Amino acid sequence: MDSSSIQPSTAPVGDIGGAAGYAAIPATSASKYPSETELLDKLCERVYELLREDIRAQRERVRNYGSRRW
Structure with missing residues (x-):
């Protein structure tokens, strides 16, 4: 399926449900x-x-994680 065949939805992403709801935003944008x-x-x-x-x-954070600061 390519992005040109995906129809944009006006429903909020949470209402679409499943993983397909998250694919709608990148496909339309x-x-x-x-x-x-x-x-x-x-x-x-x-x-x-x-x-x-x-x-x-x-x-850098990992390297400094165990070192004392004071």
């Missing part, structure tokens, strides 16, 4: 994202940067 490859590449790079920063912060 996917059309809002640019189709140009340059902008999509920029988006991917930014997501990658954010993920790397998050992983770095998590490693």
Whole structure:
């Protein structure tokens, strides 16, 4: 099934029920994202940067978890 065959629902996501309710939001909002490859590449790079920063912060927290602060 592709996103063009999914009909948008006006019902709240909680009323749809099951895992299918969560798929409706990405399928309907996917059309809002640019189709140009340059902008999509920029988006991917930014997501990658954010993920790397998050992983770095998590490693730092784990490393400092057992150390005394005072």
